[in-house]
Amino acid sequence: MTAILNxxxxxxxxGTKGANAxxxxxxxxxxxxxxxxxxxxxxxxxxxxTLLNTIATLDPVTEGEIIIGGTSLSAMNEEQLSDFRxxxxxxxxxxxxxxxxxxxxENIALPLSLRNTAVxxxxxxxxxxxxxxxxxxxxxxxxxxxxxxxxxxxxxxxxLVHNPALLLADEPxxxxxxxxxxxxxxxxxxxxxxxxxxVLMVTHDPLSASYCSRLLFIKDGEIxxxxxxxxxxxxxxxEILEVLAGTGGAR
Ligand SMILES: Nc1ncnc2c1ncn2[C@@H]1O[C@H](COP(=O)(O)OP(=O)(O)O)[C@@H](O)[C@H]1O
Ligand SMILES: [Mg+2]
Numbered sequence: 335m336t337a338i339l340n341x342x343x344x345x346x347x348x349g350t351k352g353a354n355a356x357x358x359x360x361x362x363x364x365x366x367x368x369x370x371x372x373x374x375x376x377x378x379x380x381x382x383x384t385l386l387n388t389i390a391t392l393d394p395v396t397e398g399e400i401i402i403g404g405t406s407l408s409a410m411n412e413e414q415l416s417d418f419r420x421x422x423x424x425x426x427x428x429x430x431x432x433x434x435x436x437x438x439x440e441n442i443a444l445p446l447s448l449r450n451t452a453v454x455x456x457x458x459x460x461x462x463x464x465x466x467x468x469x470x471x472x473x474x475x476x477x478x479x480x481x482x483x484x485x486x487x488x489x490x491x492x493x494l495v496h497n498p499a500l501l502l503a504d505e506p507x508x509x510x511x512x513x514x515x516x517x518x519x520x521x522x523x524x525x526x527x528x529x530x531x532x533v534l535m536v537t538h539d540p541l542s543a544s545y546c547s548r549l550l551f552i553k554d555g556e557i558x559x560x561x562x563x564x565x566x567x568x569x570x571x572x573e574i575l576e577v578l579a580g581t582g583g584a585r
Contacts, residue, residue, distance in 0.1 A: 338500055338532045339366035344398030346384050358384040360555040371526040371533045373543045376552035382536045386504050390423060391415045403499045420449060424493035426503040430485050432477040439473040442491045463491040486518050494531065503535040507542045519545040540578060544571040551577060
């Protein structure tokens with residue numbers, strides 16, 4: 335198996351040393367294989383977003399090292415990090431962040447347009463991504479004219495259009511009702527299984543988490559427990575609830 339992500343003994347301290355310093359991540363390590371779908375769970379304030387932001391190259395670690403696809407983030411300067419981010423990473427945001435004055439096509443094309451990709455190539459790639467997500471029929475529409483589910487699919491197509499090594503999502507179902515949350519998770523799960531997209535997702539929702547292949551439970555900035563998917567999603571869901579209730583045994 336090939337590691338897509340190596341998180342090696344990272345710590346993240348906000349503020350300068352002394353009374354104002356707060357350590358949100360403590361000596362945390364894990365490895366993610368290519369094609370895994372990892373969920374990060376944990377109470378509010380446990381460091382989930384901090385962890386995701388360090389992997390997203392948005393925030394430097396205080397100690398340790400993060401390696402994505404063999405490249406160490408600490409070896410790069412700001413400009414290199416920015417290029418790396420736009421080429422190797424895809425992002426799904428809680429509110430989807432679609433640009434209202436751009437069509438679905440233009441929204442999906444954004445990561446390519448920002449990289450000065452040639453127009454015929456953009457067109458072909460957007461067609462491909464939108465077909466994959468089942469939204470090739472609405473490319474000329476604007477976000478205000480499409481349903482919530484279609485907005486999600488547009489956001490996912492945009493996150494995947496440049497074929498990123500790693501897809502990162504922070505609470506992607508946080509603002510959705512349970513029906514749309516399930517649709518989003520089914521879509522991510524299909525992309526993971528069929529297209530082998532590697533997904534790292536932060537969630538506090540046990541149902542969303544049950545679509546993952548592995549879960550890391552964070553507590554006070556450390557990995558407290560790890561859970562691998564069971565044979566059925568229903569069984570995995572039960573096990574997740576047990577861990578959250580504090581009744582799950584060490585496995
Ligand atoms: N920019 C920051 N400056 C100082 N403290 C921060 C900053 N961002 C987060 N924190 C603190 O770090 C801890 C972890 O935050 P966060 O990673 O957002 O947790 P989670 O996403 O699990 O709710 C919290 O105590 C939070 O207050
Ligand atoms: Mg958070």
